[in-house]
Amino acid sequence: NGLKAVGTGEAVLEVYVAGQTMKLCSGKITAHRRNRIQSIQIQQKEIEMHVGDRATLSYTYSPNDADNVSSVKLVSSDGTVAAPERGMTFVARRAGSCRMHVQAEKVSDSIPVTVYPRLEGLKLEMEKTQVRVSEGVPIKVTRIPESATLDKLSFRVDPPSLGIYDTATRSFYAKESGRGTVTVFDKAGTVKASCDVSVSGAPSGK
Numbered sequence: 001n002g003l004k005a006v007g008t009g010e011a012v013l014e015v016y017v018a019g020q021t022m023k024l025c026s027g028k029i030t031a032h033r034r035n036r037i038q039s040i041q042i043q044q045k046e047i048e049m050h051v052g053d054r055a056t057l058s059y060t061y062s063p064n065d066a067d068n069v070s071s072v073k074l075v076s077s078d079g080t081v082a083a084p085e086r087g088m089t090f091v092a093r094r095a096g097s098c099r100m101h102v103q104a105e106k107v108s109d110s111i112p113v114t115v116y117p118r119l120e121g122l123k124l125e126m127e128k129t130q131v132r133v134s135e136g137v138p139i140k141v142t143r144i145p146e147s148a149t150l151d152k153l154s155f156r157v158d159p160p161s162l163g164i165y166d167t168a169t170r171s172f173y174a175k176e177s178g179r180g181t182v183t184v185f186d187k188a189g190t191v192k193a194s195c196d197v198s199v200s201g202a203p204s205g206k
């Protein structure tokens with residue numbers, strides 16, 4: 001059996017055996033008004049991460065003097081995708097999507113989490129590697145695995161005077177004659193692919 005407080009203040013509790021008038025024991029009970037968290041707000045809007053990465057959520061709550069701050073916990077809608085570890089930190093376990101919830105008794109807030117596989121390789125293909133000055137050649141880049149789309153890719157032409165890569169058209173534009181390479185690589189520079197290119201001196205059509 002339990003007791004439910006219906007107001008604040010002090011009361012005396014007396015215990016009797018059913019049907020008897022002899023009191024077994026008594027004690028004083030003090031009831032306080034709870035000051036629970038009324039709202040929680042996660043500071044991040046969404047999180048994108050790689051498998052194996054860890055992220056930590058930041059949140060605010062009100063009122064600031066709430067008495068149940070210790071009850072705040074992190075819960076995942078799908079622990080196979082991302083799972084809480086300690087405090088507000090969670091780890092990405094596999095590629096997929098889920099929501100992370102910060103809960104405190106009867107209130108909560110959540111954000112979407114998307115987990116991507118790590119980029120393992122790149123493949124670069126030019127429609128042709130023999131081009132002329134001022135000519136543009138489309139370049140196709142394939143990610144391995146194809147779903148590893150979180151990493152932003154960059155391009156480099158060596159030597160730089162040979163030409164440029166245009167991100168809008170996804171093409172290489174030749175500037176002067178010579179031989180060189182076009183390279184695509186990830187932010188860390190650990191995954192990359194290159195293609196040799198030769199530029200002749202005469203512009204196309206001349």
